[in-house]
Amino acid sequence: MLVLSDPRTCDPPAATPVPRVLLIADDAAMTPTMRHFIERAGMRTALAPTVPLGMALCKSFLPDVVLLDLDLPGGDGVALIGRLARAGDCGIIALSGRGEESERVAGLEQGADDYIVKPVRLREMLARIRAVHRRAQRRGPARPPQPVHIVGPWRVDLQRRTVLDGADGAVALTGAEFAALQALLEAVGEPVSRERLSAAALRRPWRPEDRSIDQLIFGLRRKLGDDDPARRLIQSVRGAGYVLVGESAELSDDERRAAS
Numbered sequence: 370m371l372v373l374s375d376p377r378t379c380d381p382p383a384a385t386p387v388p389r390v391l392l393i394a395d396d397a398a399m400t401p402t403m404r405h406f407i408e409r410a411g412m413r414t415a416l417a418p419t420v421p422l423g424m425a426l427c428k429s430f431l432p433d434v435v436l437l438d439l440d441l442p443g444g445d446g447v448a449l450i451g452r453l454a455r456a457g458d459c460g461i462i463a464l465s466g467r468g469e470e471s472e473r474v475a476g477l478e479q480g481a482d483d484y485i486v487k488p489v490r491l492r493e494m495l496a497r498i499r500a501v502h503r504r505a506q507r508r509g510p511a512r513p514p515q516p517v518h519i520v521g522p523w524r525v526d527l528q529r530r531t532v533l534d535g536a537d538g539a540v541a542l543t544g545a546e547f548a549a550l551q552a553l554l555e556a557v558g559e560p561v562s563r564e565r566l567s568a569a570a571l572r573r574p575w576r577p578e579d580r581s582i583d584q585l586i587f588g589l590r591r592k593l594g595d596d597d598p599a600r601r602l603i604q605s606v607r608g609a610g611y612v613l614v615g616e617s618a619e620l621s622d623d624e625r626r627a628a629s
Contacts, residue, residue: 387569388412388502391432393423393449394464395441399489403436406491407498408565411572415555420449422557429516430555432459433502436494439465439476440487447475454480460501464489518554520613521602523593527551532593545570546589549582553603553613560609586611 390407394400395418404414415430417423420441427435435453439446446463453461463476466487473484482501485494517526523540524533530547532540542550548570552561563582567575570585586603589595595602606612 388433388498389415389430390498391415391417391423391426391430391435391459392438393417393420393435393441394438395419396438399487403489403491403494405564406495408562408568409574410495411568412498413552413555413569414565415557416559423449424452426557427453427459429557433505434460434462434498436462436464436485436498437481439463439467439472447472447479450476450479450481458505460505462497462501520554521593521595525550525554527554540592542589542592545585546592549585549589550613553611556613558612558614560606560612562610564610566610 390412392400392404392407392414394403394416400416400418404416407414415426415432417426423435423437426432437446437449437453446465450461450463453459460482461480462483462485463473463481464485464487465472465476476484482504483497485497517524517528519525522534525531526533532542532547532550534540549566552566552569562575563579564575566582566585567573567579571581575582586605590601590603593602602613604612604614
């Protein structure tokens with residue numbers, strides 16, 4: 370069943386896959402700047418300030434590269450590198466304020482692809498992310514099927530790029546609308562900036578005078594029947610962008626097969 374608009378009217382696909390970068394860090398001073406810099410480079414990001422949320426996002430966000438701060442409280446960062454390396458095919462860059470050779474060696478032996486000593490130099494960080502992503506693309510197997518999520522009354526299949534209601538009725542979204550919905554879903558309840566939405570959905574930098582993202586969200590709300598301001602799935606956040614507040618859950622393998 371086709372649910373996307375005529376591809377001739379949609380945005381053309383990107384020439385190369387857009388890297389998906391997961392930051393597992395809680396440095397309130399530096400992490401927002403790192404995330405902003407990565408998103409300005411056209412990459413998608415997700416942020417996890419704790420280890421449990423980071424591991425959950427590895428399953429739902431499916432990052433290409435993980436930036437892991439080894440200085441997170443309440444956890445053995447080097448051991449977490451090993452867990453990430455065993456769990457998926459993403460590249461891993463360790464961040465640490467400690468530059469001892471023994472720690473760098475331990476992290477690399479556990480499976481890290483690179484190591485950055487803080488304070489982070491943003492342009493160097495970006496170059497290292499791209500290098501690790503290129504290596505991961507060359508060596509890595511194909512991604513496992515992306516999960517199906519329930520968002521309010523809708524079933525969103527990120528692999529098939531479909532949005533269905535309870536009676537399997539399809540919503541015809543454009544490529545840009547689906548990309549915006551996917552970015553909101555992957556943020557796991559965090560606000561998504563207009564700049565980030567513009568990079569993900571329109572593949573261009575956002576400017577303050579540009580109303581394209583607001584118009585895109587308006588059209589997406591209309592197609593999803595998300596018209597009641599008091600119960601909207603997609604809500605605006607003053608100064609931060611938009612957030613998906615509808616209850617979201619990943620389907621089990623059995624439920625996903627039944628939905629096929």
